[in-house]
Amino acid sequence: MVSLTDEELVKRCKAELPGDTRSYEILVQRYISRVYSVVYRVFGNKEEAEDITQEVFIKVYNGLKKFEQQASFSTWIYRIATNCALDSLDKMQRRPKIQIRLFNSKDQHETEQNDLDLHASMEAVPEEMVVRSELRECINNVLKKLDREQARLLLLRDFDDRSYEEIAKVLESGLSAVKMRIHRARLAFQRLFGQMCGSIHLSYSASTSGSSPKVKTKKE
Amino acid sequence: MxxxxxxxxxxxxxxxxxxxxxxxxxxxxxxxxxxxxxxxxxxxxxxxxxxxxxTEHASLHIPAGFESRLLAKVRAQNSGKEFLDLSSKAFAEWLLEFIELVGGLLDPRVNGSLSPHSGTVS
The missing domain is CATH 1.10.10 (Arc Repressor Mutant, subunit A)
Known part of the structure; x- marks a missing residue:
């Protein structure tokens, strides 16, 4: 049964749900990491990522009976996942800010509370983590303002590091068209980022062999 | 080029x-x-x-036990719906019985003692 295609599993789900959830569970198994990954990269914390991933799979469960299969299952679920993530960004702004633990790099114990999402590397000092969290918040604000399709493309390519080929496949679009749409999305992102956050200033550290830039933002 | x-x-x-x-x-x-x-x-x-x-999340894995938690939540949602459906059905049946009962109490042909004229008739 594990070797069945997505389409065959969807057909079985339509016949079996709600009584028998075995086919649905295989679809969950197949897609849970991919959905969690893309959602996690927007929010950067486990709790939000779990909640939203659950929301995605509940929507899939509730929608399977009506899912017409005009698009592939993967196209459909990526669309639901990116929509849930982007919708949640809107809701988050209306909620009180979430308190996330901030770890001190020396003793790795919880030392203070910060009102932003901070899961930085062990090497990062608290100031860097605050900058990083502000940067994430700013990036998420830009994502909310972007055209939904452009935000979706950036989530898949630059947040989740999906290849152009994979994105073309999941969005059922031509490869050249996807490449150019992602290019235009990056240009649109930069324009909005400039208006909302300042210019993007990248400095390359000599110790990082030039491939991993240090990112700083500079308010104009 | x-x-x-x-x-x-x-x-x-x-x-x-x-x-x-x-x-x-x-x-x-x-x-x-x-x-x-x-x-x-x-x-x-x-x-x-x-x-x-x-880059800090380069090797991202889903948390341990998350898949089971997710499926449990979907099942809970599913059984919640069934419970709701059953409750609504049971409530509708109870409401019908109640209406019949009240209708019966108000209907003088069913219970003559409630009629204002019952005393004079006898």
Whole structure:
């Protein structure tokens, strides 16, 4: 049964749900990491990522009976996942800010509370983590303002590091068209980022062999 | 390579996905197309900015037990719905019985003692 295609599993789900959830569970198994990954990269914390991933799979469960299969299952679920993530960004702004633990790099114990999402590397000092969290918040604000399709493309390519080929496949679009749409999305992102956050200033550290830039933002 | 041909290669230049020969040709053509040069720089910056933020999560795995928790939640939601359906059905049945009972109590033909004229008739 594990070797069945997505389409065959969807057909079985339509016949079996709600009584028998075995086919649905295989679809969950197949897609849970991919959905969690893309959602996690927007929010950067486990709790939000779990909640939203659950929301995605509940929507899939509730929608399977009506899912017409005009698009592939993967196209459909990526669309639901990116929509849930982007919708949640809107809701988050209306909620009180979430308190996330901030770890001190020396003793790795919880030392203070910060009102932003901070899961930085062990090497990062608290100031860097605050900058990083502000940067994430700013990036998420830009994502909310972007055209939904452009935000979706950036989530898949630059947040989740999906290849152009994979994105073309999941969005059922031509490869050249996807490449150019992602290019235009990056240009649109930069324009909005400039208006909302300042210019993007990248400095390359000599110790990082030039491939991993240090990112700083500079308010104009 | 003209500007249009170069523009079509910009996304691959950002991602370093071109063969060495094509990349060299594209980079040689860049100074002749300032628009492409500017767009390439912007796209590289955005890609680097967003990608840099993700490097700390490079090997991301789903938390232990998450799949089971997720399925439990879906099942709970599902059984909750069934419970709701059953409750609504039971409530509808109870309501029908109640209406019949009240109707019966108010109907003088069913219970003559409730009629205001019952005493005079007898």
């Amino acid at each position: 003209n500007c249009d041909e170069l523009a079509a290669l910009l996304p691959d230049l950002v991602d370093g996905a071109l063969s060495e020969a094509v990349r060299a040709e594209a980079e040689a053509a860049l100074p002749r197309c300032p628009q492409c040069q500017q767009e390439l720089e912007i796209a590289r910056q955005v890609h680097a900015l967003l990608f840099q933020l993700q």
